[in-house]
Amino acid sequence: MSAARQPPASPAEVPWLLAEETCAKQGAAVREAAPAREEAAVREEAAVREEAPVREAAVREEAPVPASASVPVSVSVRAAAPPAPPRDPASGAEPEDGASPPPPLRGNRDFTRLWGGAGLSLLAGRATTVAYPIVVLWATGSPSDAGLVGTALLLPQLLVQLPGGVLVDRYDRKRIMVLAGIGQALVGGLVAFLFLSGRPWLWALLGAAFVEGALGVLQQLAERAAVPAVVPRAQLPTALTGNEARTRGAAIAGQPLGSGLAAAGSALPFGTAAVLHLLAALSLSRVRGRLQQERTGPRAHVGAEIREGLVWMWHRPFLRAVMSAVAVTNVLFQGLNLAVMAAVLDHHGSQFQVGLILSLSGAGGLVGALSGGWWNTRVSLRALVLGGLLAWTALMLPVAAVLHQPFALGALFAASGYVGGVFNVAGGVLIVRSAPDRMRGRANSLANLVGSGAMALGPVAAGYLLEATDASRAVLVLGGVMALTALVACVAPGLRTPPEDGADAV
Structure with missing residues (x-):
């Protein structure tokens, strides 16, 4: 022929x-x-x-x-040569030049195990976050004791993030997640025993809350860093959309779960959390393969690795600018929450009204998280960041005029939560695509540290502002700062050019 x-x-x-x-x-x-x-x-x-x-x-x-x-x-x-097989057919994390398209995430068993295990752990953590101050307050009658325990639970968000990022980059991530889950289960069982025995010593509860919070930080850092190991690069926006929706859903479900169990019995929320953490550890242990690349060469000192992460972050102007904007907006929204609470209290509103408004914000965030992948595939990261800041400005300023209208407040908070859900998905995609595997734990820890530290400053700053003026003027001040943040972001050099996906990011 x-x-x-x-x-x-x-x-x-x-x-x-x-x-x-x-x-x-x-x-x-x-x-x-x-x-x-x-x-x-x-x-x-x-x-x-x-x-x-x-x-x-x-x-x-x-x-x-x-x-x-x-x-x-x-x-x-070669005529009969088939395309190169994926790294793991079950996980779907195949090379970028693979001939066949990756399977849908619902068929990716390793991702579903990672997603489900981390989701159970988040649900348990949200329940105990609400339960700790409630049961301590009811058991001791001391608001200060309840505040101390709540602070001990959240303190690792500030103290453990940076060293935790180094550990996640150094050691086996799956082992960290499994051991952290088992440790959290043991802590939950211990706290349940203390209440069942009638000896809820404050010092023991403080120690237990701190350990549980520290283990939760390690597990979350390891899980976020492990996602790109089980998900193809093209599916990262979809995977992170699912993760953000899971986080929002755990927050919505965990708060009534913790308070409801605490009302039925002081030991119940912690015993239930122990069971959930064990189930999470079981699910995470079934994730196959290594969740990180092999690191060669001698290990540096922990301080040197933290410094390396800080230098890496500093040399990425787009990521640095986004984190700065997140820090400012977290301060503003924590202040806005306090201003709304003060306004409701001044007009003899109920705690139910405050809870309804915040719940609508969480529901909006859940919807935003579910649609975050859609936005990320159609709009650039720069447009999402700037659009989110401008939308928040447009939604925050009208709050001053409707402080005494719970339903209008709920609608504005739901819309703001929607923007936040989309924003968080975009930020997660940016980090996993920018950070190489060896730096992913530290990159996430720095992002969490900025967000957590800012959230801690918000209520304090808003408290002083509310002492100096009324709630309406305080909201206008917060809205003005948000508008200034959006304006600065529009002209910031770091946000003018979209970030480049690093070749070693996956």
Whole structure:
């Protein structure tokens, strides 16, 4: 079967024609660079050409081999060679140049185990976060004791983030998650025993709350850093959308779960949390394969690795600018929450009204998280960041006019929560795509540290502001700062150019 072919319309078509022809004829072909005058020449069928350099084309038994000097690339294709297999067919984390599309995330068993295990742990953590101050207040009658325990539970968010990021980058992430889950289960069982025995010593509860919070930080850092190991790069926005929706859902469900169990019995929320943490550890232990790349060379000192993470972050202006904006907005929203509470209290409103408004904010965040992947595939990160800041400004300023209208407040808070859900998904995508595997734990820890530290400053700053003025003026001040933040972000050099995905980011 010898037939002549016309030369390709464009040199860029040559590799495609070679692959098609050689796969059809089950032969092997090697194309070398040829002079430009031979580009239009027509060659007949050839089957096998040996390794020696060939400057002229010859007619062989089976396949025609067109040549072009405009494409100085040597291509060798085997007829029956299948595409390279993925790293793990169950997880779907295959190479970027894989011929077959990755399976949907719902069929990715490793991701679903990681997602479900971390979700159970988050649900348990949200329940105990609410239960600790409630049961201590009811058991001791001391608001200060309840505040101390709540602070001990949240203190690791500030103290453990940076060293925790180093540990997650150094050691096996799956082992960290499993051991942290088992440790949290033991802590929950211990606290349940203290209440059942009638000896809820304050010092023991303070220690238990701090340990539980520290283990929770480690587990969350390890889980976030492990996601790119079980999810193909193209599916990261979808995966992180699911993670953000899971976090929002755990917050919505965990608060009534913790308070309801505490009302039924002081030991119940902690015993239930212990069971949930054990189930989470079981699910996480079934994730297969290594969740990070091998690190070679001697390990640096912990302080040196923290410093390396800080330097890495400083040399990424887009990521640094986004984190700065997040820090400012967290302060403002914590202040806004306090201002709304003060306004409701001044007009003899109920705690139910405050809870309803905050719950609507959480519901809006859940919807925003679910749609975050859609936004990330259609809008640039820069547009999402700037659009989110401008939307928050437009939603925050009207709050001053509707402080005494719970339903209007709920609508504004729900819309703000929606923007926050989309914003968080965008930030998560930015971090996992920017950070190399060896730096991913520290990158997440720095982001969490900025957010947590800012959230801690918000109520304090808003408290002083509310002492100096009324709630309406305080909200206008907060809205003005938000508008200024959006304006600065629009002209900030770091946000003018979108970030580049690092080659070593996955």
